Amino acid sequence: GESVGLHLPTLSVQEGDNSIINCAYSNSASDYFIWYKQESGKGPQFIIDIRSNMDKRQGQRVTVLLNKTVKHLSLQIAATQPGDSAVYFCAENKPNSGYALNFGKGTSLLVTP
Amino acid sequence: DAGVIQSPRHEVTEMGQEVTLRCKPISGHNSLFWYRQTMMRGLELLIYFNNNVPIDDSGMPEDRFSAKMPNASFSTLKIQPSEPRDSAVYFCASRGAGQATNEKLFFGSGTQLSVL
Numbered sequence: 001g002e003s004v005g006l007h008l009p010t011l012s013v014q015e016g017d018n019s020i021i022n023c024a025y026s027n028s029a030s031d032y033f034i035w036y037k038q039e040s041g042k043g044p045q046f047i048i049d050i051r052s053n054m055d056k057r058q059g060q061r062v063t064v065l066l067n068k069t070v071k072h073l074s075l076q077i078a079a080t081q082p083g084d085s086a087v088y089f090c091a092e093n094k095p096n097s098g099y100a101l102n103f104g105k106g107t108s109l110l111v112t113p
Numbered sequence: 114d115a116g117v118i119q120s121p122r123h124e125v126t127e128m129g130q131e132v133t134l135r136c137k138p139i140s141g142h143n144s145l146f147w148y149r150q151t152m153m154r155g156l157e158l159l160i161y162f163n164n165n166v167p168i169d170d171s172g173m174p175e176d177r178f179s180a181k182m183p184n185a186s187f188s189t190l191k192i193q194p195s196e197p198r199d200s201a202v203y204f205c206a207s208r209g210a211g212q213a214t215n216e217k218l219f220f221g222s223g224t225q226l227s228v229l
Contacts (some may be wrong), residue, residue: 034217042222043117043204043206043220043221043222043223044204046217046218049217064198091157100146100161101146101158102158103148103155103156105155108156
């Protein structure tokens with residue numbers, strides 16, 4: 001079926017290192033992708049997004065890469081900080097449903113000192 | 114801006130009782146979404162509204178669930194009767210009228226529902 005999924009359910013990195021969180025999608029019709037961060041007890045918070053006509057987009061300490069050939073999306077966090085510890089979700093626009101977002105299951109990022 | 118406001122933050126009820134969750138979207142936003150989050154299924158879209166009109170309710174689990182949006186600043190999600198398997202965190206999100214249809218959603222803090 002068509003779905004958005006994550007390669008790693010948990011990721012542990014040391015403070016100061018770079019983090020890479022991966023996501024696979026299966027719907028080639030999706031044209032918009034987005035990453036959210038969710039801290040415990042809070043709602044998902046927007047990090048960065050990218051449209052399918054781009055393959056890279058940078059924000060503050062974060063970069064999203066899109067590889068449409070293999071239907072792969074990644075989030076790179078530079079110089080990871082303890083405050084980056086959270087669950088990260090990728091999402092794609094949901095075709096045939098007015099562009100409501102379809103979320104993956106999430107990757108838990110733990111930053112150790 | 115206060116962001117998307119949901120109430121209550123926590124709800125504990127007994128099986129069979131009616132539960133009503135409330136949401137106030139960001140002022141000026143014209144699309145509103147209800148999601149449910151569980152460990153097993155992640156974030157699932159239940160229903161969404163555009164200009165107060167339900168557009169897609171295919172994610173609503175069954176007839177026990179209903180949602181309304183009587184005006185641009187208020188929406189409810191009702192479960193009647195509630196069952197233990199409805200226990201989850203329910204999120205409301207909104208999207209601005211000025212944004213393209215496939216741009217980011219702004220989420221509330223969620224309602225943690227426990228049905229005993």
